[in-house]
Amino acid sequence: xxxxxxxxxxxxxxxxxxxxxxxxxxxxxxxxxxxxxxxxxxxxxxxxxxxxxxxxxxxxxxxxxxxxxxxxxxxxxxxxxxxxxxxxxxxxxxxxxxxxxxxxxxxxxxxxxxxxxxxxxxxxxxxxxxxxxxxxxxxxxxxxxxxxxxxx
Numbered sequence: 001x002x003x004x005x006x007x008x009x010x011x012x013x014x015x016x017x018x019x020x021x022x023x024x025x026x027x028x029x030x031x032x033x034x035x036x037x038x039x040x041x042x043x044x045x046x047x048x049x050x051x052x053x054x055x056x057x058x059x060x061x062x063x064x065x066x067x068x069x070x071x072x073x074x075x076x077x078x079x080x081x082x083x084x085x086x087x088x089x090x091x092x093x094x095x096x097x098x099x100x101x102x103x104x105x106x107x108x109x110x111x112x113x114x115x116x117x118x119x120x121x122x123x124x125x126x127x128x129x130x131x132x133x134x135x136x137x138x139x140x141x142x143x144x145x146x147x148x149x150x151x152x
């Protein structure tokens with residue numbers, strides 16, 4: 001079996017790989033418009049392993065009703081980002097024995113948290129810096145119109 005060290009495509013070149021096995025390793029260089037296309041169908045790619053991605057601007061990954069995993073080296077613990085068939089966006093964590101949902105957004109952008117929300121010092125109204133719920137040691141302040149309206 002051949003081992004490839006570097007693959008460079010220029011112009012309108014196409015790439016074909018045998019489906020009978022083997023590994024493509026080394027560098028995959030971008031097109032002239034800085035895009036890389038791994039194929040538009042799962043018939044082309046069952047799995048693509050990429051050790052790292054460096055981006056100057058942004059990365060777009062299109063996945064329909066699928067999952068993206070962030071695993072430890074031993075593959076015994078992972079975080080998963082997924083979108084389900086109802087367009088809910090879900091982040092969950094597998095700790096080696098069970099999977100727990102950390103947070104989810106439904107299709108109306110409502111947020112549900114799996115545990116607690118930790119807030120450093122205030123919840124502020126968007127566009128109105130004088131209206132917020134402030135938290136200090138042992139005290140909650142409800143502020144509006146420039147002053148404290150209620151202290152708990």
